[in-house]
Amino acid sequence: MRGRRQTADRRRQMADRRRQTADSGGRWSVVGSRRSSVVSRWSCILCLLLLTGCLPTNQSPISNLQSPISNPQSPISNPQSPISNLQSPITPRPNYSPGQLVDYTAQTGDTLPVLALHFNTTADEILEANPIIPEDATTLPPGLPMQIPIYFMPFWGSQFQILPDSLFVHGPAQVGFNTQEFVEGQQGWLKDYHAYVAGKNRSGAGVVDYVATNFSLSPRVLLALLDYQTGALSQTSMPREVDEDYPLGYQNRSHRGLYMQLVWAANTLNNGYYGWRTGRLTTLDFQDGTMEHPDPWQNAATVTLQYYFSLDSTRIMFSFAAGPDGFAWTYQNLFGDPWVDVQPHIPGSLQQPEMRLPFEPGKTWAYTGGPHTGWGTGDPRAAIDFAPPAVAGGCIPSSEWVTAVAGGVVTRSEAGIVELDLDGDGDPRTGWVVFYLHVATKDRAPAGKVLEAGDPLGHPSCEGGRSTGTHIHIVRKYNGEWIPADGTLAFNLEGWITHNGDEPYQGTLTRFSQTVAANANATKECLITAAEEE
Helix, strand or coil: CHHHHCHHHHHHHHHHHHHHHHHHCCCCEEECCEEECCCCCCEEEECCCCCCCCCECCCCCCCCCCEEEECCCCCCCCCCCCHHHCCCCCCCCCCCCCCEEEEEECCCCCCHHHHHHHCCCCHHHHHHHCCCCCCCCCCCCCCCEEEEEECCCCCECCCCCCCCHHHCECCHHHCCCCHHHHHHCCCCHHHHCEEEECCEEEEHHHHHHHHHHHHCECHHHHHHHHHHHHCCCCCCCCCCCCCCCCCCCCCCHHHCCHHHHHHHHHHHHHHHHHHHHHCCCCCEECCCCCEEECCCCCCHHHHHHHHHHHCCCCHHHHHHHCCCCCHHHHHHHHHCCCCCCCCCCCCCCCCCCCECCCECCCCEEEEEEEEEECCCCCCCEEEEEEECCCCCCCCCCCCCCEECCCCEEEEEEECEEEEEECCCCCCCCCCEEEEEEEECCCCCCCCCCEECCCCEEECEECCCECCCCCEEEEEEEECCEECCCCCCCCCEECCEEEEECCCCCCEEEEECCEEEECCCCCCHHHEEECCCCC
16 A cells, blocks of 8 residues: 555654754754644634534534634644754655546545546546446455546645544544543543533543544544644643643634534544545645645545644644644654554445335335435535424424334444444444434433344434434444445435435435435425335
8 A cells, every 4th residue: 555655754754853853952842752832822713614404412513703713733742843844855746747647556435436536537537547447336445556547736735644544534443442541541631631521521531532433533533633732641731822721722612622622623524534535625725825735646534634734724834734743743652653554444346235214114204304414514424314204393202213224233322323233243333334313212222232124223303413303314334434425335225326415405315217305394305205015
């Protein structure tokens, strides 16, 4: 893999920079492998997106009002090189001729339509140059050597890769990692932190785990981010330049405190990761009005960290944070070199297992929500919604049953949530998992219960988040990665295929010549009937 081939160069680069730092007497004081920042916080203005939709509990939409933000790129915990040595010595890309074939090695989760967007070409041209790839390919096999016709776009970003995708998601690579034990073994302030979150008193590690689980994002990534920006694992107290109310720098009253700051960060990171994965994210915009396109060869985890650190950042701070001496060094210092023995978490030719509609055979429900976010706001558009028949609107109890779309074991059952693990190993970080939101407490299937396809698992409700009416929200994950509801791996429920609309919650379900359009008002055009048992 390309990342693996970079490992030796990456280590040499980091070692050179650490030697330069020690010799320079520059802007950073180094204590062992840690450092104390003497950088003043930059004052910035964060342009915020208004995020809407059915939201999980404590998941406030980000206001579209402009709020001051202490720059989230100010590092706290890791040694750095002088400002003059920020850029990694990687040869710039040449100016390619239009349509020139370039070498590319498929990375985990790659699909033809999105590669075409990254390289400013078409899927047909990629297929023509690589006849070995079948036209109906879903995901490409990681490591597949390819040639891609490229059409040059100016302002390409860094080629430096920060983190493999498999270490970004809450997937197989996180199995066996104990966040609580790890935090307790560090000297930082996080091990003594406690907060009341979602009805429970939680430790700092517990808060990290709760956010990581909900967003299906690696707890290691969140810990490294906290240490990089606040010294959470390396500093015994929060540095004076860090605002205790807004430790990650996002100053919005609805996101005060460590938990809500992590919610914002995780949501932002998921937006960047799945934005690149689906081709929706194409540019990074900077405070000075300039922009750049992520390098077409980049992977999703690197691009989302670039995206996170680009938010209202100066070029200098962005270059450092997204370079080898920034977040990448903090992560390696805590958890080791992430590029050693990288294991792809999305195989080639991935296929969704057979699934049925999530309600009883012969029953008619309304398709009330087309593809929209699985958790939080923004990307990925991985979820769809169905509402039961009712004589009145709003959040009213329903006796209708939500059913298992496939056989599996319930691995999570709590306020509004049921997770169904289809491979039966009892670990939601591996294999196919179906996530249900807004499941009523009454009659909700308990954790550990084994279900067959079509078995009842609870009733639709408004529990578990904000909702204007009783419904069910379902999402798929594979090895910890949210699977978009549209695209090469679109939802397939009894032959009904999902398609995005122009906006979240819009879109259609199609089966042969039939089309059902999503409508929150449950009009007759959005009614759909589950197939009768044979």
